Structure formats: C-alpha cells, structure tokens
Amino acid sequence: MSTKAFKSEKIEAMKEKIAKAQVALLTEYKGYSVEEITNLRRALQKEGGDYMVTKNTLAKIALKGTEFEVLSELMTGATAIAFGFNDPVSPAKVVSKFIKDSKKGAVLGGALDGKLLSVKEAEALAKLPSKEELYAKLLGSINSPASGIANSLSAVMSQLTRAMAAVRDQKTA
Secondary structure, eight states, rough: HHHHHHHHHHHHHHHHHHHSSSEEEEEOOTTHHHHHHHHHHHHHHHEEEEEEEOHHHHHHHHHHSTGGGGGGGOOOOSSEEHHHHHHHHHHHHHHHHHHHHHHHHHEEEEETTTEEEHHHHHHHHHHHHHHHHHHHHHHHHHHHHHHHHHHHHHHHHHHHHHHHHHHHHHHOO
C-alpha cells in the first residue's frame, strides 16, 4: 500500500469517528507503552468511546471543517485524541483516571459543541456525574414526593388502626 493511500485511509477513519463523536479530548501520550495505550483504548471502548494516536498533520486535515477543528491549535508534540460517542462525561472520566493512575501524560484540552475546552474545563468535565447517575438522581427527585405522600398515608392508617385496636381493647376490658 502506498504511503498516500495509507494516509488517506487514516484520515477517512478519523473522519468517521469525528462524525459520530460528541466530545473529543486531546491528550499527551508521551511515555506510554503500546500496552498502556491499548488498555486505555479498551477502557474507552467499554464506555462508548475510542482513542486514536495519529500524526498531527493528518489529524488537522481530518478535523478541518468539523466542530472539533478548534483542537488543531493545541496539536503540538506527541498528541492523541480520545473520542466520546455516547456521552461527553464518560471518556473524560476514563482518561482522567488513566492519567492519574499511570502518572504519565496529560489532558491538553478538549472540544465540546464546537467550543475549545481548556485543561481545567476538561478536568471539570471528568468530575461531572455520568448520564446514569443523573438519571438516578432525577428519578429519585421525581419519586421522592410520591414516596413521602405514600409514607404519610401509611402512617395515618397505622395510627388509626392502633387507635381502633386500643378502643376495642378498652371496651373488652
């Protein structure tokens, strides 16, 4: 396969991922072994994401004209892109945990809804609750008033039953 064909294939593969992505995080991967990168990629894939190491020039070509084009200005040195397809929080959590555990690499920034995220904003994204946690909290909030009413009615009925039992016991005694 010629070099030009290989490069076009890489660009097309990246464009496919970009088209599906909700968020992209730019990371520095210097010092990672192939095994570590593979482990990070697998962890991201479990969470509905992917991790792609490619040349900056090819990545810039693939990003051109997309909402993630803002990442181009951060691409210097050994960089890779973590994509999130299902939700924007999960990939940030996975990458953040991986960097913390390995004590190598760094998040250089990210892109969400066409806006460039700073390092602090990308780290803040990782600290947000996941979609599932938010759903659970929302359902808990919706269910709470109904549970309170049911418990109150149950308590009233219990007290009424106990009062009637006390009156019955008093009359039979």
